[in-house]
Amino acid sequence: MTIEITNLHKKFGKNQVLKGVDLTIDKGSIYAILGPNGSGKTTLIKSILGMVIPNKGAISVLDTPIKKNWRYRKKIDYLPQIANFPPNIKVNELIHMIKDLRNSPSAEYQLITLFGLEPFLNKKLSTLSGGTKQKVNIVLTFMFDSPLIILDEPTTGLDPKALISLKELIQKEKTNGKTILITSHIMQFVEEVADEIVYLLEGEIYFKGSIEQLLNRTEQTDFEHAIAAITTTGSHA
Amino acid sequence: MLKILKYSFYDLIRSRWSYVYFLFYLALGFVLLFLNNDVSKAVITLMNVIIVLIPLIGTIFGVMYYYNSREFTELLLAQPIRRSSIFMGQYFGVAGSLSLSLILGLGIPFLLYGLLKSNAIFDFSLLLVTGAFLTFIFVGLSFVIAISNENKIKGFGYAVLLWLFLAVVYDGLFLMSLILFEEYPLDTFSLVATALNPIDLSRILILLKLDISALLGYTGAIFKKFFGTDLGFLVSIAILLVWTVLPILGLRHKAKKKDF
Amino acid sequence: MTTHNPHHKYTLVLIMLFMGSFVWAKTWTICPTCEHNSIKQTIQLAVDHDTLVIQKGTYKEFEILVDKPLVIKGVEYPIVDGEKKGEIFRIVSDHVTLDGLFLINVGVSYTKDNAAIRVVQSNHFLIQNMVLEQLFFGIYLEKSSKGKVYHNRIIGEAVDEYNSGNGIQLWYSSDVEVSKNHVQGTRDGIYLEFSDQITITDNVSMDNLRYGLHFMFSNHDIYTRNTFENNGAGVAVMFSKFITMKNNTFRKNWGTAAYGMLLKEINDAEISGNTFEENTIGINIEGSNRIQYINNDFIGNGWAIRVVGACYTNSFKGNNFLYNSFDISYNSKLNDNKFEGNFWSSYTGYDLDKDGIGDVPYRPVKLFSYVVNRTPETIVLLRSLFMDIIDFSERVSPVFTPDNLKDVQPLMKIRP
The missing domain is CATH 2.160.20.10 (Single-stranded right-handed beta-helix, Pectin lyase-like)
Structure with missing residues (x-):
């Protein structure tokens, strides 16, 4: 098991966001965490990353409990939602800096070429467009070789060519035996890449299973419709 | 932590604001020396500026930096780095670069004016040391405020209020209590009340080193008796250190519990 | 015979010179x-x-x-x-x-x-x-x-x-x-x-x-x-009358209880053309009446003039007050002394009719100096932002300081 979550509760003020989530993520698959706005997707991911501290429950990543621990993050590559970098730093300095902070071997050159970032390496991040920033963000995430990859809205601002590269990249990492968690609003993208769907609703796991299972459950033929219909049909997974 | 510090520091010393701040002090130093041509008088005028401006700029800069680098902080939080290291690094980066701007900005004109030969060098270094302390203290306080308030406007407001309180309101309350209880012996009270506020403490520390301390009269004599000794000086530095450390501890504590 | 006869004296000198020896004065x-x-x-x-x-x-x-x-x-x-x-x-x-x-x-x-x-x-x-x-x-x-x-x-x-x-x-x-x-x-x-x-x-x-x-x-x-x-103090004049003090320089009498000049129970004196420079207190005046302060320079003192106790019918004319921390300090709300035609370096008024005299009166007493007189401990707030603010507001609309204590003819330019 890559990630094991038991009875996870999280409250922000009066707002109970996670109400006892139990989830097991197995090695070598691509999981898409879906759910309507405010269902607790980001909170769940941030809990795994240790950015949100749960009120109750336990999380372990690669068989290590994450509470009061930070070293396990070395095994996670995380792509945050909005790439807002320090404005006065140049792209290659940022790459160098993250490398320096993580102190792990990295393969950034291939990725830079893949996304055509060479002309931007010596530009300050504040001068880059949103899409370019996202490409940098992707490079920063994929340049390390960690067993777990978490992608929060990876497609934001990407042009079609970059999107294709991203998908290929994800598939390649999967074949390398990595576990990948993705959140996305682009259902087409999810359908293309995800093996398993985790559907969150009001802080609980409403559905967990493969796309096929989902289609069967909702009696829909189309994935996007299936997601839309999921809450109206049947009981819990 | 040192890595974060390094990057925050580099990021800041390359930012426009650091230059503005640095150039401001540089200009101030030159103007004062050109107008006065007297190092010790310039030190007095500088004191007035420093005691008001350093806390204000430290506060505003701290809050601004914290909120502006929120997303970057999140990026760092996902990295295998200890949480407190991230915030400590940023804190020392901001406070350090502000202090550097201050020390270089004022130091250069004074050095060019032959400070080393003047006997005001000690007063001047005291000025810079307290200035650096005030920077660290107020950046720390503003970080604590910022980390406790998700809402930027609120955080900004509280930080400015805190500055206003320590720079102005505190002295008003101090004055009122002195007048209210004028028939009681007030020496110990004023000593304690001064020592508790870092701005007042810095002001008195600098004043006592200058000729102008004679104006403080009898009360000043008591202050001098306390602050003028090695012990008193150490005590005041210790108090400033406590003021520096408390926000840092608060920041660590808040950072540990905070959700991002 | 009178010994005071000058003629007699000269003769004596002559005799001494002539004899070159010591018969009369050896x-x-x-x-x-x-x-x-x-x-x-x-x-x-x-x-x-x-x-x-x-x-x-x-x-x-x-x-x-x-x-x-x-x-x-x-x-x-x-x-x-x-x-x-x-x-x-x-x-x-x-x-x-x-x-x-x-x-x-x-x-x-x-x-x-x-x-x-x-x-x-x-x-x-x-x-x-x-x-x-x-x-x-x-x-x-x-x-x-x-x-x-x-x-x-x-x-x-x-x-x-x-x-x-x-x-x-x-x-x-x-x-x-x-x-x-x-x-x-x-x-x-x-x-x-x-x-x-x-x-x-x-x-x-x-x-x-x-x-x-x-x-x-x-x-x-x-x-x-x-x-x-x-x-310790430049000059102390106590319990004396009709003293004339002219063109003296009082410098660097500096210390917690130092004065340029200390006047105590002095009447009918003239103080003119003196320079008071860098004294903790330029002149400390206690119970002194009918004194003319004319054409003095007060430069860079802590207090230029500090009035303690009842002082009546004193007049301050044509003095220069330059860069003193406090120009005048007063401990009562009553004022019977006259300030006229002085130059005050901290005067910020204007002179529309260009007659060399400011159109707005100058109030030389800061609220802070009034407060310090009342409660001496408050001096610890010297040069704090708070005091600057209330001094400013008091100057705009006086509440605590004597209302008639003002120079109605402040000079626009320094008296040479």
């Missing part, structure tokens, strides 16, 4: 290896109006009694060493001149005011070109009048008030001229008690423990063009 030479090697003994041998010339050397003598009119003159500053045993010269006769001696080691006593030179009930004395060091009291004039203390140098090393004496002291003496002396390191540089019609001119009095110049119960005295620097 000149005695004293030197360590001469026949006469003691000042004391030589004075005994001498007769009235003789001259004693003391050659270079050291004479260990004290309690030298000068009881007849003599001229005692040193050549190249012979040293008279009192070996701390008592007084050195005691003059008890009229018409004595002391000139050009170096007196050291006066005996310090807790019961007797030992002086290097004491003049007792004698008139027409002249003490000049003397150098006094290692002293207790310097020159002490006791009930002695119509004399002159001129161009002496008195250097003390006073540390504590209780075991130090004054440089030049006048007690019940009148019509004395004290000029071009340099006094430093004593308790009071120049001290006058019950002494009237004294003229004090061109002296320098500095580094004295207490006062540069001190008047007690002395009237109709004038002091001009003196410099008082770095004393």
Whole structure:
């Protein structure tokens, strides 16, 4: 098991966001965490990353409990939602800096070429467009070789060519035996890449299973419709 | 932590604001020396500026930096780095670069004016040391405020209020209590009340080193008796250190519990 | 026959010149290896109006009694060493001149005011070109009048008030001229008690423990063009009347209780053309009335003028107040003193009609100085932002400070 979550509760003020989530993520698959706005997707991911501290429950990543621990993050590559970098730093300095902070071997050159970032390496991040920033963000995430990859809205601002590269990249990492968690609003993208769907609703796991299972459950033929219909049909997974 | 510090520091010393701040002090130093041509008088005028401006700029800069680098902080939080290291690094980066701007900005004109030969060098270094302390203290306080308030406007407001309180309101309350209880012996009270506020403490520390301390009269004599000794000086530095450390501890504590 | 007949005097001088010898007025030479090697003994041998010339050397003598009119003159500053045993010269006769001696080691006593030179009930004395060091009291004039203390140098090393004496002291003496002396390191540089019609001119009095110049119960005295620097207080004028103080300089009398000038119970004085520079308090005025302050310069003092206690009908005209921390400090809401046509460096008004006089009155009393007067401890807020703010608001609309305390004709330009 890559990630094991038991009875996870999280409250922000009066707002109970996670109400006892139990989830097991197995090695070598691509999981898409879906759910309507405010269902607790980001909170769940941030809990795994240790950015949100749960009120109750336990999380372990690669068989290590994450509470009061930070070293396990070395095994996670995380792509945050909005790439807002320090404005006065140049792209290659940022790459160098993250490398320096993580102190792990990295393969950034291939990725830079893949996304055509060479002309931007010596530009300050504040001068880059949103899409370019996202490409940098992707490079920063994929340049390390960690067993777990978490992608929060990876497609934001990407042009079609970059999107294709991203998908290929994800598939390649999967074949390398990595576990990948993705959140996305682009259902087409999810359908293309995800093996398993985790559907969150009001802080609980409403559905967990493969796309096929989902289609069967909702009696829909189309994935996007299936997601839309999921809450109206049947009981819990 | 040192890595974060390094990057925050580099990021800041390359930012426009650091230059503005640095150039401001540089200009101030030159103007004062050109107008006065007297190092010790310039030190007095500088004191007035420093005691008001350093806390204000430290506060505003701290809050601004914290909120502006929120997303970057999140990026760092996902990295295998200890949480407190991230915030400590940023804190020392901001406070350090502000202090550097201050020390270089004022130091250069004074050095060019032959400070080393003047006997005001000690007063001047005291000025810079307290200035650096005030920077660290107020950046720390503003970080604590910022980390406790998700809402930027609120955080900004509280930080400015805190500055206003320590720079102005505190002295008003101090004055009122002195007048209210004028028939009681007030020496110990004023000593304690001064020592508790870092701005007042810095002001008195600098004043006592200058000729102008004679104006403080009898009360000043008591202050001098306390602050003028090695012990008193150490005590005041210790108090400033406590003021520096408390926000840092608060920041660590808040950072540990905070959700991002 | 009258001795005061000038004709008679000239004849005497002529006779002396002609005879070239010592029938009438002899000149005695004293030197360590001469026949006469003691000042004391030589004075005994001498007769009235003789001259004693003391050659270079050291004479260990004290309690030298000068009881007849003599001229005692040193050549190249012979040293008279009192070996701390008592007084050195005691003059008890009229018409004595002391000139050009170096007196050291006066005996310090807790019961007797030992002086290097004491003049007792004698008139027409002249003490000049003397150098006094290692002293207790310097020159002490006791009930002695119509004399002159001129161009002496008195250097003390006073540390504590209780075991130090004054440089030049006048007690019940009148019509004395004290000029071009340099006094430093004593308790009071120049001290006058019950002494009237004294003229004090061109002296320098500095580094004295207490006062540069001190008047007690002395009237109709004038002091001009003196410099008082770095004393506990420059000049203290107490319980005296009709003192004229002109063109003096009061500098760097700086310390927690230091003043340029301290006035206490003084009436009808004139203070004009003086410069007060860098004193903690320029002038401290207590219970003093009918004093004219005209054309003085107050530069860079802590307080230029501090008024304590009731002071009436004083007038301040044509003074320059430049860069003082506080221009005027006042401890009551009542004001009976007049400020007119002064220049104030912190005046920010305007002059639309271009007559050189500001159109808005200047209020020289800061609220802070009022507060400090009330509660002295509040001075710890000196130079805090809070005090600057309330000073500003008080200046805009006065509530606490005397409403009529203002200069209605502030000068726009500094009085040259």
